[in-house]
Amino acid sequence: MEELYGRQKAMQKDEIATLDNSFQWRAGLEVSAKVSCQRCGSRFSKEENQLPNQSYYCPYCIQFGRVTSQTYLVSQVEKPNVSREVVFTWQGSLTPAQQKISDNILENYCRAKNSLVWAVTGSGKTEMIFPVLRYCLQNGGRVAIASPRIDVCRELYPRINEVFPQEETLLLYGDSTETYRYNALTICTTHQLFHFYQAFDLLIIDEIDAFPYEGDQTLAFAQRNALKKAGNYIYLSATPPEHLLESLKDTFCVEKLPLRFHQRPLVVPQLVWYEKWQYCYQSNWKIKKLIVCLKKLLKDNDVLVFCPSISYMQKLYAKVSEFFNSQEMDCVSAQDEQREEKVQHMREGAYRILFCTTILERGVTFDHISVVIMGANHKIYSKSVLVQIAGRVDRKGVYHYGQVIFFYDQKTLAIRHACEEIKKMNRLAQEWL
Numbered sequence: 001m002e003e004l005y006g007r008q009k010a011m012q013k014d015e016i017a018t019l020d021n022s023f024q025w026r027a028g029l030e031v032s033a034k035v036s037c038q039r040c041g042s043r044f045s046k047e048e049n050q051l052p053n054q055s056y057y058c059p060y061c062i063q064f065g066r067v068t069s070q071t072y073l074v075s076q077v078e079k080p081n082v083s084r085e086v087v088f089t090w091q092g093s094l095t096p097a098q099q100k101i102s103d104n105i106l107e108n109y110c111r112a113k114n115s116l117v118w119a120v121t122g123s124g125k126t127e128m129i130f131p132v133l134r135y136c137l138q139n140g141g142r143v144a145i146a147s148p149r150i151d152v153c154r155e156l157y158p159r160i161n162e163v164f165p166q167e168e169t170l171l172l173y174g175d176s177t178e179t180y181r182y183n184a185l186t187i188c189t190t191h192q193l194f195h196f197y198q199a200f201d202l203l204i205i206d207e208i209d210a211f212p213y214e215g216d217q218t219l220a221f222a223q224r225n226a227l228k229k230a231g232n233y234i235y236l237s238a239t240p241p242e243h244l245l246e247s248l249k250d251t252f253c254v255e256k257l258p259l260r261f262h263q264r265p266l267v268v269p270q271l272v273w274y275e276k277w278q279y280c281y282q283s284n285w286k287i288k289k290l291i292v293c294l295k296k297l298l299k300d301n302d303v304l305v306f307c308p309s310i311s312y313m314q315k316l317y318a319k320v321s322e323f324f325n326s327q328e329m330d331c332v333s334a335q336d337e338q339r340e341e342k343v344q345h346m347r348e349g350a351y352r353i354l355f356c357t358t359i360l361e362r363g364v365t366f367d368h369i370s371v372v373i374m375g376a377n378h379k380i381y382s383k384s385v386l387v388q389i390a391g392r393v394d395r396k397g398v399y400h401y402g403q404v405i406f407f408y409d410q411k412t413l414a415i416r417h418a419c420e421e422i423k424k425m426n427r428l429a430q431e432w433l
């Protein structure tokens, strides 16, 4: 039998009969007036999900293997923490502002308190958590850094690996080739948390406000299950939504950082009216505004063009290709099998223009970039998404005249609130300087 320290696995009755007493188990479904799943927290009526043999099953977490009323969730209690040496090889240093936040989250953790780090895009969030990671590992603790976004995990993994070279850091996500093994430091998508049970002393959730985490109650349930009873959270976000701040106000310390790493202000979006942007690919006349804009932006930087849907992106890409060297541009979406390669090409400067959907809204950093949003008034662009996209610009190095253009034909609340929040953070940053 494989080890299940801090893990949970769905098993049938005859399987658990063979387990020794280091294992513990609980019913997969609790059945009373309603049925509630102990893995994902979903509740449903008995009639809803009944099998021919009269037992029930949970359809909401079936992608991780079926849990029925005949199933047990088996796990092993984590061994006690033993302090140890941890090799930490980070050569960089924190700015005074980062240091302050970093000290606070370490102190909160030592006092068994949860933290929400509300730090603007490009503030260097990852570096600020190094000390608390190190502290937890040195005390024999187990840590996971989870994010709803695969790209964020992929970008985090090499950076964490580099500063903790002897930790055998695990990177887990849906299609990852890496198989699970017991270790102290895990980077994973939030969906992987369904496989853990009372495993982590410290659970860090990066981009807590991102899809698909935001609004998914089963993920929140899995996350609570994955934390040890005495464990603590650190949430990281540049754009925590109002309802999240409200729900955390009694249980989390909020640490706010308005300053970017390089101490320059966030780039404020320019709002540019674009009549019927939805159809701008239909003629040379209609596309002209975008072409003129791109030519201007390309003098200083490469450009990311955000589109509200894949089909729109493809049509726009085809039209704009008529005006530029097609070798130097491409488009990418979540459905793209070459997604990783294309993002890498953009980073290396192989493209001048990359059309994308909101998959690139966060977690990725490009040098010398300007961004254009086509149809910033589209409903897909919430305030958070707009702030995140604007935050792709001017993230590191010397100032390069990166610009943020919102093309729109209707002013939405999201546009107004995004611009207000960016300006407010810039004012707060002034006070910190």
Ligand SMILES: [Zn+2]
Pocket (backbone or CB within 6 Å): 037, 038, 039, 040, 041, 042, 058, 059, 060, 061, 062, 067
């Ligand atoms: Zn379930």
